[in-house]
Amino acid sequence: MATLDTLTPDAIAARLSGPPEERAALVRAGAEAGVAEAQAVYGQMLLDGADVPADPRAALGWFTRAAAQHHVMALNMVGRCYDLGWGTAVDKTRAADCYRIAADRGLDWGMYNYATLLALGEGVAKDRATALDWLQRAAAMGNAKAINFVGSFAEDGWAGPCDMAKAADCYRQAAEGGDFRGCFNHARMLLDASQVEAALPWLTRAATLGNARFVRQMRDWIGRLDGDVRDRALAALPC
Known part of the structure; x- marks a missing residue:
């Protein structure tokens, strides 16, 4: 069997487009050969149970190995594992450390995740002003979830005066960027403005994109x- 470093790009592409077991074998070979990107991808496969049996503990191990090679998304995923208890005990402080480093290295998801912990005071002292700063940096990079969260800050006045116009604009941008919470918040603001017809498609999209708990x-x-608004809104949701 050819080793990873002897395969041509076309051969790699063919293997990646082949049966699930071939994809998994190729990515694992790269991970075991020390390729940081392959380690990060294989960790995600193990976390999601994609083409391989789900194994969160093993996923964390691969993320950790990739992070040791300065793979910034893998470092963020190490943080996610400690944040949510995927393959390990929950450790919000360790999660915050990982997110902070990923944020400092310019990763928008690191910025968003670190800001979330700062806003909630989990693993770090609550600091909503600093959280908003990180969210605005991630939002400037086009991160739709961060844009939605900036909208929440503006609506609720968490780090300054309430600004409903800014909140509405952020929710619209987040919705257009595909964030399901942004879709819902945009629809909510439209309903508040009695723009029912405009709101209904965004409720449909929020339900389509959102997880079961959110729906x-x-x-x-x-x-x-x-009455009528309730009935029309419920009818807009997928069964």
């Missing part, structure tokens, strides 16, 4: 609306 929460919120 349940969204249905509960819609259920508290008045």
